[in-house]
Amino acid sequence: MTQQVQQHQAYPPAYFEQAAEDEIDLRELFAVIWRGKWLIIACTAVFAIGAVIFAINQPNIYRANALLAASNQESNKLSGMASQFGGLASLAGINLNAGGGTDQTTLAIEVLQSRQFFKEFLDKYQMKADLMAAKEWNPITGELSYDLQTYDAQAKQWVREVKAPKQPEPSMQESHEVFTKEVLSVATDKETGLVTIAAEHISPMVAQQWVNWLVKDINQVMQQRSQQETLANINYLKEQLEKTSVAQMQTVFYQLIEEQTKTLMLAEANDDFVFKIIDPAVVAEQKVKPKRALICVLGTLLGGMLGVMVVLVRHFAKGGDNA
Known part of the structure; x- marks a missing residue:
């Protein structure tokens, strides 16, 4: 116990303050995402609509x-x-x-x-x-x-x-x-x-x-x-x-x-x-591609992840709440 106390005393107070600042506050993270929810929704919607349009325009193979x-x-x-x-x-x-x-x-x-x-x-x-x-x-x-x-x-x-x-x-x-x-x-x-x-x-x-x-x-x-x-x-x-x-x-x-x-x-x-x-080869009745449902799902997920990334990058680029 004495050895642990001595080890803690070996570090200056500024070290613990810096470590606390470097820790990720999940509550703050979720709060930032919630404040940017409309941007995330908009980005997800744009990508989802784009994926649907792209999937519909692809011919059956x-x-x-x-x-x-x-x-x-x-x-x-x-x-x-x-x-x-x-x-x-x-x-x-x-x-x-x-x-x-x-x-x-x-x-x-x-x-x-x-x-x-x-x-x-x-x-x-x-x-x-x-x-x-x-x-x-x-x-x-x-x-x-x-x-x-x-x-x-x-x-x-x-x-x-x-x-x-x-x-x-x-x-x-x-x-x-x-x-x-x-x-x-x-x-x-x-x-x-x-x-x-x-x-x-x-x-x-x-x-x-x-x-x-x-x-x-x-x-x-x-x-x-x-x-x-x-x-x-x-x-x-x-x-x-x-x-x-x-x-x-x-x-x-x-x-x-x-x-x-x-x-x-x-x-x-x-x-x-x-x-x-x-x-022998026969005339196929079912297409093999494109997989339109998969394209739409992946497009929507990509839009959502991109929206979250934009919100977080914009928040931390401004220095968080202190910006």
């Missing part, structure tokens, strides 16, 4: 998605060939594992998001206006309307005003950035290996159509790539067959050509070359 399973027939065939004939084929300078180090599903997903694929996709379906200028969707007629300051639908001309190097008509790179960041999403389930391809748009019909087109086109592109590679392999094997006179190597070449021909036939007959559709 719909999402269509397709659940896909990977087709691994080609990779399994190639791996079997490589294990069976890889040693002998390497003697002739043939690498059966070429391209086999990359999983076909992973490769297809990367191709799907590539600029080259998107350019061909954009040119094929002429969807730039729906992507870059769509403003509203009429659920009764199913028709899209476009931003008049961006695109003239009747004249089919781009009229937006932009600064160089941008042009009135969006470039492929600009369209690709919007498509990959705001429209397309690809997700892979690590446990099951299933792939989900989804697209978002103000029109649920457009979103569903785009997903179906994407699945069909990526299968076609990967199928064509495989056919070209397989044909190149067959031609190369035939050339090597003509150059060798070793009976054992000729047997290997004949077997390799046979397997490559089977692979080519399977590729030509299989439309679901990379992805098999488990659950």
Whole structure:
């Protein structure tokens, strides 16, 4: 007890006065807030009305998605060939594992998001206006309307005003950035290996159509790539067959050509070359965003907190009650 008294006596009286002044008086704080209640209410009301207006003006966004399973027939065939004939084929300078180090599903997903694929996709379906200028969707007629300051639908001309190097008509790179960041999403389930391809748009019909087109086109592109590679392999094997006179190597070449021909036939007959559709995309009935109620709540809370902060800052900036 004596030690505590000595410790208190070690501090001058001014120290305790300063500490008392530094303490926050909750009653004073609430009193300040109560005196500024009308400013807080006004600020909250302005932000709440602004949030409501903003939420109402946001168009509904719909999402269509397709659940896909990977087709691994080609990779399994190639791996079997490589294990069976890889040693002998390497003697002739043939690498059966070429391209086999990359999983076909992973490769297809990367191709799907590539600029080259998107350019061909954009040119094929002429969807730039729906992507870059769509403003509203009429659920009764199913028709899209476009931003008049961006695109003239009747004249089919781009009229937006932009600064160089941008042009009135969006470039492929600009369209690709919007498509990959705001429209397309690809997700892979690590446990099951299933792939989900989804697209978002103000029109649920457009979103569903785009997903179906994407699945069909990526299968076609990967199928064509495989056919070209397989044909190149067959031609190369035939050339090597003509150059060798070793009976054992000729047997290997004949077997390799046979397997490559089977692979080519399977590729030509299989439309679901990379992805098999488990659950196709449908026209969505419910929007995925915007979440208008959440926008209104957050806007109201932000307005209230801003109002309280303004009242407190103004009070303490004037030195409190002594101002």
